[in-house]
Amino acid sequence: MTALAEGVRHLYVHLPFCAHRCGYCDFVTLVGRPEQHARYVDALLGELELERCVLSEPLETVFLGGGTPTFTAPEALQRLLGALPGASEVTIEANPETVTAELANVLAENEITRVSLGVQSFQPRLLDVLERRAQPDDVRRAIYHLRDAQIDNISLDLIYGIPGQEPSDLERDLDEALALEPDHLSCYELEPKPGTRFTHAYGDELARQAEAMEGYFERVVERLVTAGYRWYETANFCRPGRQSRHNLGYWLGRDYLGLGIGAVSTVEGLRWRNAPSLGGYLSAHEDARPPARELELIDDDTHRRERLMLGLRLDEPVPFSDVAGALNEKALERLERLGLAERRRGGLVLTRRGRFLGGAVTVELLEESLEIATL
């Protein structure tokens, strides 16, 4: 846990608005509502003032996620960017079709250092399935605008395992993405969340394709590593030195403050999640109250269990001293014999195959929790 004196060095800001809600999405998002963007930014800044005392400025990172942050009404967005504390890494998520030359300049002027583009695929047919609006050309154009504005730390999000995606489609997506020479790539397997419109429409098809798509993850890793990217986290790849420092903060178990609806903060053993309701968030601000929150106590044991769960996603060892009591030694020995985990530099790291099986391996490595042990 971060020592008290250090304070929080990572800030997340949630901008929930989108032009359209994609079928597979299960984030806290809201479609349209331009008239509320300004009020929402007011409320965000209100919450920032309320919690600013926990921050230790200058911050290391700020991350604006969504939603589609760049869909936020321009004046409101600019006002927000201008008012946020500075940091050495400031990332904003953007949908390619929203990135105009003008926007790129606004971002650069407001000291945005990094942009994460939601590309997902370069195949129009698959973009349709995902209900994404940007076309491949929008992606290229967005990157040019950003580079013209001197923002060169660009990350692309890709999704694989899309209904109807053939192995050749995957190869083409990787070709196209690599051709754009991004500094960073996040590649996610599509997770059809139960109850979403998408699962309803494509669940059966995905189940049928599961076996055929089993090797996609391996293929993604192979291609990107061959192209010189470092597979530094389960779903994330970067050029040397270009990790997402904000996300690394989560994976290393650091404290963070989250602002906005549905945002989560973890500060000194306390975690809270803001309620997802926009109306409630706005009226709390207008009544000068803190927003409704759900609290969770993260005791030392839980923290170490999370540290293990998150740390195993990285390619750097998790120090044994950070996960004492959470790690099952016998399981570690078994997994070492199976060639799935290894000890390195006073810590524990998964092998390449172990990382592909990271979920199951983590379940093995976790010591029975106190709660279970006393049952």
Add this chain to the structure above:
Amino acid sequence: MSLDRIRNFSIVAHIDHGKSTLADRILEVTDTLTAREMRDQVLDTMDLERERGITIKAQAVRVEWKGHQLNLIDTPGHVDFTYEVSRALQACEGAILVVDAAQGIEAQTLANAYLAIENNLEIVPVVNKIDLPQADPDATAAEVAELVGDDPERVLRISAKTGEGVEAVLDAIVERIPAPGGDPEAPARALVFDSSYDQYRGVVAFVRMVDGSFLPRGRLRAMAQGTRFEPEELGFFSPDRVPTAFLEAGEVGYVMTGLKDVSRLRVGDTLTSEERPAADALPGYKDVKPTVFAGLFPTDSDDYPELRDALERLKLSDASLFYEPETSRALGFGFRCGFLGLLHMEIVRERLEREFDLDLLVTAPNVAYRVITHGSEELEVHNPAEFPREFERVEEPFIRATTIVPKEYVGTVMELNNERRGQFDHMEYLSENRVLLTYDLPLAEIVYDYYDQLKSRTKGYASFDYDVTGFQEGDLVRVDILLAGDSVDALSLIVHREFAYDRGRALVERLRQEIPRQMFDVPIQAAIGSRIIARETIKARRKDVLAKCYGGDISRKRKLLERQKKGKKRMKQVGTVEIPQEAFLAVLNLNGERRS
């Protein structure tokens, strides 16, 4: 009561031919129970008996009819409980043989009739259900008369359901069944033909007084075991317990022994009085030996003590149940249990699950083998996991199977019996359309999926019964199932060499379907000794990751992993392989086949 006023009788019948309904009607017609007290199957007190329409435990009830005391000893009809029937019959002078007018003679009609004849009982043949539209009372009466060597005119025709003819049955009991023999003046001798256990009052002995009488507070002795006790109460059933001062020669009743330990009074023993003991005991019963064995394991290993207590308690009212502790590497601590047959096994399992609220894993049933080692030593093996890999020879139990089917199914039954290593004995026409077939079969073949096959192939028209006749040498092998090289003891089986390949193949295939993919390749093999006869591989999983995990996801993902961790506790571990409970169940079911 003087001996010539007493009649002791049983009712025997094939299942569903109306035995319990007739018993109900007798209680009603004799005013033993008022209409208000009456309900269906009144003597079947267990839930399971009432649901399945079968009798599991014998009951004895006294009724009055025209100045006579009639003692009805109700018995189970199923082959597994033949020993209960024959014990009850030894306490009687006569039996009512009930046959369904629409069905005619069935396999258990024959078995029961033969038992009654062996015990020198007077048989009162009764054709029941004459009110059914499809009833053929004349043809059935002719069949029954032929079977028991009586005049068709003397076969009673009744409807136990409507009550028609029931009084004539009671009259026939008085007229045809002889009064009990025995000497009222001789030293007392009573046959213990059954017992039950009363939670508060201990062992209750069901007795038939043969000679002399028991007096209030007279000390008694069980002649074979030597157990001495002062009975707390004497009485008879009507159908509830009715205390009396005396039990006299010829009567049927109960002795409340006050004994708290069931093992101190065995069924078949003779009770005599301490004061004036009889010189010789009555002929007793042969010990019944279990024929079918299976391992019973709690699905949750923490329930082992509960299972042990439950078996102890069941044993109090079911002396034929055999059990001993068994440890399986795959299933943990449990018990190897011996049963009188498959129905008995089903019933014990259901009673454990229902009356004791236990969740059980039951291994495939098997028979007891007699293995003669190279050193000419003889071993009795109840558990495939203990079956030696090397031996001089092995013998397996054989049965004489009686099947009655409509003639169009004769070929089907012969085919099934041939597939099951049966040896044809003989065939006879019971009527123009119905044929009796006798075969000698290995019991092991009956235990494996035979009833289901017989039922489905004959569309339910076959009736089946068997007697265990002895042991015969067989070309038997032990097939082991190996998961990632480790033998799964709970899945080992003994089969005839000829079937080893097919059974091994089927098990291996099923395991491949049921066991989820692991983090490494898992070879599944079936082997005879070191020879592999079937093999499949469960390919390793290639990926299992949570695609993304950022600040907002951490709690949810942690809880997800904790849940998976908990789920793993319910897995059965075989070497390095984890098998979900459900997979084990599916495979065990394939291996044994559930039937009812």
